[in-house]
Amino acid sequence: xxxxxxxxxxxxxxxxxxxxxxxxxxxxxxxxxxxxxxxxxxxxxxxxxxxxxxxxxxxxxxxxxxxxxxxxxxxxxxxxxxxxxxxxxxxxxxxxxxxxxxxxxxxxxxxxxx
Numbered sequence: 001x002x003x004x005x006x007x008x009x010x011x012x013x014x015x016x017x018x019x020x021x022x023x024x025x026x027x028x029x030x031x032x033x034x035x036x037x038x039x040x041x042x043x044x045x046x047x048x049x050x051x052x053x054x055x056x057x058x059x060x061x062x063x064x065x066x067x068x069x070x071x072x073x074x075x076x077x078x079x080x081x082x083x084x085x086x087x088x089x090x091x092x093x094x095x096x097x098x099x100x101x102x103x104x105x106x107x108x109x110x111x112x113x114x
Contacts, residue, residue, distance in 0.1 A: 007037045010099055023088050032093050035074060039067050040100045044107055060108070071097055 011033055018024070043063055050056050075093060079086045 007033055010096060018088070018092075024085075026085060026089070031074075032089075032096050035070070036096050036100045039070065040104060043067075043104055047107065 046059060046063065050059055071093065075086075075090055078089055082089070
């Protein structure tokens with residue numbers, strides 16, 4: 001539930017910043033939120049499910065590497081499909097990516113305290 005709240009706040013801020021800078025907020029930017037929120041929710045689910053500390057490090061590192069590769073693939077595919085809008089899309093994607101990475105670190109710290 002907190003994840004959806006963070007996503008809604010980020011989307012609203014993102015939309016208004018684009019509006020202030022007079023950059024068109026393309027519907028394709030919603031893909032950013034769907035992918036990043038989905039991957040973050042998957043991480044949160046796997047984190048809660050994992051009880052073995054030895055496997056946790058491997059799972060977390062694999063997840064982080066997979067998320068990075070997925071992000072690079074999405075950026076490269078979008079650059080190929082719509083090269084005229086790649087700069088706003090890439091900047092938006094990276095801002096959202098790092099925002100949700102910070103959220104994941106917060107979740108990770110909360111998990112490690114237990």
